[in-house]
Amino acid sequence: MTTANTESTGVPGVIEPKIGEELLSVEGLVKHFPIRKGLLQRQTGAVQAVDGLTFNVTRGETLSLVGESGCGKTTTGRLLTRLLEPTSGRIVFEGKDISHLSEGKMRPLRRDVQMIFQDPYGSLNPRHTVGKIVGAPYKLQNVKTEQGTKKAVQELLELVGLSPEHYNRYPHEFSGGQRQRIGIARTLALRPKLIVADEPVSALDVSIQAQVVNLLEDLQSEFDLTYVMIAHDLSVVRHVSDRVAVMYLGKIVELADRVSLYEKPMHPYTVALLSAVPIPDTKRKAKQDRIRLQGDVPSPINPPPACRFHTRCWKAQEICKTIEPPLVELAPGHRSACHFPENATPEQEATAQAAAKEDPATSKQNPAG
Known part of the structure; x- marks a missing residue:
């Protein structure tokens, strides 16, 4: 939830306000998935997953998207992170239109926009160790850390409530809640400004959900994070949100x-x-x-x-x-x-x-x- 925060701009004596500024703006966002049939694969229709969304997200707040299954929440989250290409509409992040940027131009922005996935079992590569999974963002973005990647990863593991000794273990050795913490650590590696959390606690036991929700709130306060939370549990949404958007059929x-x-x-x-x-x-x-x-x-x-x-x-x-x-x-x-x-x-x-x-x-x- 929102707290009053400020951040240094790097210029002596100048402080940039964090809360109240528009971080993300969405205007007329549309995503239709074509339905093709026949030998020539002609389009015969389209699944109107997202059909004309307009909203904005300010720095430091939590905006939750809620609704029944199939209403377009997850598709919206994937559009915001540009894992999907919009059919039409605009996505503006920090004043820059990212709606149709190429993969190459989107790569630097991946540092600022990250996603927490719903399934803590399917989102982690079972063949990789925790150290390799959490350290992957540093390698992909060619980011050098002061004390090396291993030390940075171990600090991230401690930050999310795990032990540095887990560095060499594999995902199958952890519970669902611990796996989700690993996913959160990976998301935090590059210190993003916006995190899209796609039902981050829906696959967890009720006893673990509160712990993960509290962790996300603590991290938001510590790192001035902005969340777009996708959920269907209205009790969780009420606890974590500043604003709520209710979706129905896109x-x-x-x-x-x-x-x-x-x-x-x-x-x-x-x-x-x-x-x-x-x-x-x-x-x-x-x-x-x-x-x-x-x-x-x-x-x-x-x-x-x-x-x-x-x-x-x-x-x-x-x-x-x-x-x-x-x-x-x-x-x-x-x-x-x-x-x-x-x-x-x-x-x-x-x-x-x-x-x-x-x-x-x-x-x-x-x-x-």
Whole structure:
């Protein structure tokens, strides 16, 4: 979570503020995976994994992407780290457009943008020792350390809660939590500015999850890290996030700070997700209304027109089938893409509907609007 930090610019007497500056900006990000059939492999359709995301990430904060499986969270993370090439849209990192940079031009930026993978078993090469795995970034980026790579790796292992003696061991000798710590150590080797964490604790036991989450928070405070956290566990998200973006079928349907989103969610999909979060207090649990969405998530190959959630929404009306609601700010820092937002005043609801009719992109896609 965000703390007040500053960093020296290298110029005597000049201190550069860390918090509040925009580190990453995403505008209209799209990723469609083509579907090809036949002998000539002609394109017959496309999987619309990510379809028009716009958001920004400021230095030192944690932005979490949440949603059901298949909503495009992991694809978004791979786009941000340029492990995937965007179909369209812009990704701007520290003022530089990295959307379509070649591999050669992206190589220096790999120092600043790193990723923690979901599977601590599949993300480590079983044939390499821990020392070789964690030291790989130094070799790939040709980075020299003062006391040698081995010493630097051993310091990283200590930093993430492992022993320097683990340097010569292999991944199969460690538990799941320890393997994830090894992956985190590898990610930290080049002191990145942005880390995309793809469900870093979902494959771990509950008893280990809290330890890894606390480790990530400690590292953020110590190294002024910025996180884009991908998760489906809303309890974990509430603990680590500054802001939360809720995704559904490749689109962001709600974006707000943590407190506002959990206490006063505005999009019906967010309300349904939060109603499924387990509550340990039996008295509070009895008062909670569990919302069970009807039907399955539509296919991203042929998503519903206009509002993509209208096929499962209990508040859907005709306008939801003809006009796509834009992601509009209904309260300070709280954006929602819904014609009939929950927990909203009549003025906020009127603002949402007026914005949909005035939005040029919406009107173009939906002539009925």
